[in-house]
Amino acid sequence: MKNLLIVYHSKNGKNRSMATAVLEGARHDDIEGVVVRFKTAPEAGADDLLWADGLILGTPENFGYMSGALKDFFDRTFYEVEGQVEGRPYCIFVGSGNDGQGAVASIQRICKGYKFREVLPPLIIVGDMSDDSPGLCRELGMGMAAGLDAGIF
Numbered sequence: 571m572k573n574l575l576i577v578y579h580s581k582n583g584k585n586r587s588m589a590t591a592v593l594e595g596a597r598h599d600d601i602e603g604v605v606v607r608f609k610t611a612p613e614a615g616a617d618d619l620l621w622a623d624g625l626i627l628g629t630p631e632n633f634g635y636m637s638g639a640l641k642d643f644f645d646r647t648f649y650e651v652e653g654q655v656e657g658r659p660y661c662i663f664v665g666s667g668n669d670g671q672g673a674v675a676s677i678q679r680i681c682k683g684y685k686f687r688e689v690l691p692p693l694i695i696v697g698d699m700s701d702d703s704p705g706l707c708r709e710l711g712m713g714m715a716a717g718l719d720a721g722i723f
């Protein structure tokens with residue numbers, strides 16, 4: 571079995587909705603060899619990162635950056651896992667107000683420090699969720715889980 575960790579932050583609910591849809595995709599019936607752990611950023615810690623074979627990170631964009639809660643997750647875990655998580659595959663989703671690129675870039679920069687490998691393009695949903703948005707989130711979760719399941723990542 572492979573272990574997939576989803577870590578996200580949401581203040582007002584949009585990124586929670588996105589994360590829930592990502593989780594649905596990751597737990598698709600066709601994927602049998604992946605266990606998914608679903609945590610908010612304040613709940614997640616170094617043990618979760620050490621457990622994970624791959625991870626999905628989600629956040630709003632706040633002031634052109636990831637949320638403080640997701641940044642705090644990185645701050646709390648970096649030295650605890652340093653040298654033990656190199657090469658882990660990851661991908662990003664961002665539910666933002668009008669941009670989202672700053673949140674993505676800030677996560678990518680920090681993930682370089684952990685030596686994670688980004689394996690799918692970031693999903694950014696700007697503004698209100700549309701009818702298509704849950705499906706895009708499910709695709710991201712399923713793509714990540716399927717890649718782990720198949721040993722592609």
Ligand SMILES: Cc1cc2nc3c(=O)[nH]c(=O)nc-3n(C[C@H](O)[C@H](O)[C@H](O)COP(=O)(O)O)c2cc1C
Pocket residue numbers: 579580581582583584585586629630631632633634635665666667668669670
């Ligand atoms: C303090 C604050 C700063 C924000 N800064 C940005 C920003 O720089 N770029 C952007 O696109 N949206 C920005 N937003 C909008 C949020 O990213 C957006 O409302 C997001 O959907 C909130 O996600 P949530 O509902 O999961 O909490 C900001 C919101 C807040 C509260």
